Amino acid sequence: MSATAFEMHMARTGGVEVLQARQVTLPPPGPGQARVAIEAAGVAFADIVMRTGLYPGVKAPVTPGYDFVGRIEALGAGVESLHVGQRVAALTVTGSYATRRNIDARWLVAAPEAAPAEALVAGVLNGLTAWQMFHRVAGAVAGEWVLVHGAAGGVGGLLLDLARRAGVRAIGTASAGKKAEVEAKGGVHVDYRTEPVAARAVALSGGGVVAAFDHVGGPHLKTASIAALRPGGTAVLYGGYDATKGGKARPAAMLKMLAADRLSALKLFSQSQGVVGYNVTSWRDARPEAYRQDLAQVLALIGEGAIQPTIAKVLPLREAGEAQALLQSAKLAGKIVLRP
Known part of the structure; x- marks a missing residue:
């Protein structure tokens, strides 16, 4: 079935004001895909570079969002290693400033249940x-x-x-x-x-x-x-x-x-x-098995409390522009996270 999603989209490049809320209809996940309800998305400097049109290979219009943690809502044909309801994380490069999204299942890695979503998402890109x-x-x-x-x-x-x-x-x-x-x-x-x-x-x-x-x-x-x-x-x-x-x-x-x-x-x-x-993206694409192994190891360590990412601030998804402005200011220590 189709699903409705809310996302912070940029139709053009520019300042933080170009990040605008919009509602989209997601089709059912296609073969090899999963639909994920997003719990937390990270804010990265790469997102800012994309917003200003300087990121290689990414042009507006686009929805930013380099990584996320969430739960699988639906699976497309041929996906056998994952299940509906499972908590997962992924390095996505774009598209994760959203409440839900479709994604190739090969990039999904199981995430621990007990750890806070903001701590886990800080372990994906970073x-x-x-x-x-x-x-x-x-x-x-x-x-x-x-x-x-x-x-x-x-x-x-x-x-x-x-x-x-x-x-x-x-x-x-x-x-x-x-x-x-x-x-x-x-x-x-x-x-x-x-x-x-x-x-x-x-x-x-x-x-x-x-x-x-x-x-x-x-x-x-x-x-x-x-x-x-x-x-x-x-x-x-x-x-x-x-x-x-x-x-x-x-x-x-x-x-x-x-x-x-x-x-x-x-x-x-x-x-x-x-x-x-x-x-990190080149490594993911060239060595996908290493990507899955290494990300799983990092998430497990966060789940155990063995490493503790510093969370600078957690903001609602609608405040993505403010989150990027805070990151640009370089006044905060640690990761800035968006929560739908």
Whole structure:
């Protein structure tokens, strides 16, 4: 049967005002699909980049929403591993600022019953990103040091959690006002606004970190991440915040980012260092089994209370514009979540 859904849709690009409520009729889920009633949707910086028309491959009109947690209402033909009423989560890229939606069942992962929906949804985009970068890309082991930029943010905070669980020491950059959030998760705080980050990281770690997680890009990748590495270390680039700061294109920063891409292969070789890019959607599409395994592991840890995502604020779905404005302000620590 068809179903009615309410969603926050953008017919064009622009400011937060382009996010408008609308009602849509969903057809029955097609073959290989499921219809899910959404309990919580995450608010991501990628949503803001989409809203301003800068996200590759996504153009208006579109309903944003990179991830969700919800319950299956109906299943299409050929879906056998899931059942109606089951709690699930998914990385969706778009479409989850809604009360319900249809989705390919292959992206659904079972979610724990006991955990709050807002904690679980913080483990989808943010948690999966942190888990795969830490465990599959960086490979830090107990006793080593890592550098986490934006350590009071959604991904950064979970990287601190994962490091602590693995016995890895973490240096976390954040503004002075977010020092307590970094230290509460076991990180050694460095104020990126007033301290030389790379030099401090090298000094604290006794020679350099084995991995640096960088969401900023541009010159920052060289001066604050690669410069902090020990021989054999890896810089993991997973964003280009500097070029789209505040959700707006910054041409000068984009040019700097392109110039900064010219890394010395000989220098990296001589130090056995590496620079690798990570994109959560590319990993999901190229390695779907790893996506399902890793997301299930993250959700299980949240369900057990072993890792605890920091929730900055929970807002009604209708206030999606306000939620994005709050994220752009960079004044809150942790994940912002929408609840239908």
